[in-house]
Structures are given as C-alpha cells and as structure tokens.
Amino acid sequence: MIEIVKILHYAGYGFVVLGVLFDFFGCLGLIRLPDVYNRLQAATKCVTMGTCSIMFGVLLISGLGSQGIKAVFVIIFLILTAPTSAHALSRAAHIAGVPLCKRSVCDYYREDKVLRPEQMSAEEEKS
Amino acid sequence: MRAIRWLLGLLFLAMIVTWILISPPLSFLIRCFYIILLCGILCLYRILRGPTAADRAVAIDTLGILIVGFCAILSLSTGRSWYLDIAIAWALQSFIGVLALTKFLEGRSFDD
Numbered sequence: 001m002i003e004i005v006k007i008l009h010y011a012g013y014g015f016v017v018l019g020v021l022f023d024f025f026g027c028l029g030l031i032r033l034p035d036v037y038n039r040l041q042a043a044t045k046c047v048t049m050g051t052c053s054i055m056f057g058v059l060l061i062s063g064l065g066s067q068g069i070k071a072v073f074v075i076i077f078l079i080l081t082a083p084t085s086a087h088a089l090s091r092a093a094h095i096a097g098v099p100l101c102k103r104s105v106c107d108y109y110r111e112d113k114v115l116r117p118e119q120m121s122a123e124e125e126k127s
Numbered sequence: 128m129r130a131i132r133w134l135l136g137l138l139f140l141a142m143i144v145t146w147i148l149i150s151p152p153l154s155f156l157i158r159c160f161y162i163i164l165l166c167g168i169l170c171l172y173r174i175l176r177g178p179t180a181a182d183r184a185v186a187i188d189t190l191g192i193l194i195v196g197f198c199a200i201l202s203l204s205t206g207r208s209w210y211l212d213i214a215i216a217w218a219l220q221s222f223i224g225v226l227a228l229t230k231f232l233e234g235r236s237f238d239d
Binding site: 013016017019020023024026027028030031036039040043044047048050051054055057058061062065066067070071073074077078081082084085086088089091092093095096098 | 140155156159162163165166169170172173179180181182184185186188189192193195196199200202203208211212214215218219222225226228229230232233234
C-alpha cells in the first residue's frame, strides 16, 4: 500500500514538471512566432495542456481529498472553456482585419467569405 | 542584426532558467513556481509590445490560464486547499472576460 502511494507521489511530481515545461514552451511561442494566429495556436494549446497536467499531478499527489476534487473540477472546466475562447479570439481577430503573416500560404476563411457569402450569412443567422 | 538579437534573447532566457534551476537553497516546487513566474513575465512582454489589439487579448487569455497553474503549485507547496478555489474562480472570470473582449473586437456591443 505504501509502495503504491509512493509511486503515485513520484508520478504526480513528474506530471507537474511536464506541465511546467509545456507552459514554458507555450509562452516562448507567444514571444517568438510572427503572427496573431500562430501565437494563438502555440499559446492556447500548450498552456491548456500544461495547466491540465499540473492539475492532474495535484490529483495524483494529494489523492481524492478536497484538493483532488477541486483539481478535477478545474480540469473539466479548462477543457470545456479554453478551446471556446481560442476559437472566439481567432474569429474576432479575422473579422477585425488583423493581417496574416507574409509567409502564410492560404486563408480558407476569407475564401469562404468571398466565394460563398450567402452560405456564410445563413450559417451566421443559424448560429 | 536579427541573429544578434535572437542570440541575446536566447542567452538571457537561458541565464535566468539556469539560475532558477541551479541556485541551491530552493525546494523543488519553488523552482517550478519561479519558472511559471518567468512565463508570466513573457506574457506581460507580449501585452506591452503587441502590435495589434488581438495580440494583447491572446496574451491576457494565456496569462489567465497560467495563473490557474500558479495557484495549483502554490496549493501543493503550502498544503492548503483553498488556493484551488481561487484557481476555479480565476478560470471562470478569465473566460468571461476574454469572451467580452472578443465581442468588443468584432465590433459588436455587449448586448448583442
């Protein structure tokens, strides 16, 4: 029994280190990448994964006490809300007219808006 | 010129990270804590220098999620569980704030 608790403890610290590394690389991408959309792609995915990993480490270390239950709630909440806010941010940046990076290849959203405006407006009315 | 700037920034970051990892009297969780503080400073740089408003909104979103992890490590290192209450409340507040910012960026008003 004590062995299992010890193994869970070390695994939890491993998840905390993994999460801190993911956070650091996400913020490095937020500094280095050339464009709003690239920055959003780097920052949101890496930082969400890193924070969920830290929370999973908290759950493994402290067991199913008050800390563990709260960590599970934070994981569920982050997985539900972070992609939503990232999607809304990219859509808002595109509508506000932020230009793409010069090296980017294609822009499907603008092509859809130019080529099929009726379908886009119908979808927006539906949503 | 670009390469020199890139190298200087890389050296600066590597210096800070090695100082955090090597400096003797800190415990393990406090080192993780300092690295997340460094990430927060990078986000603050993007908020300060961002060329457009969307960059700043992205950096604010990232900073909100970072502070949630920050509260988790604080709760581990002190052993108190109410730091995770702060984390839940901060995640909710940051989500609602970013949605309001996106509505503002799209050019709509708040009651659409």
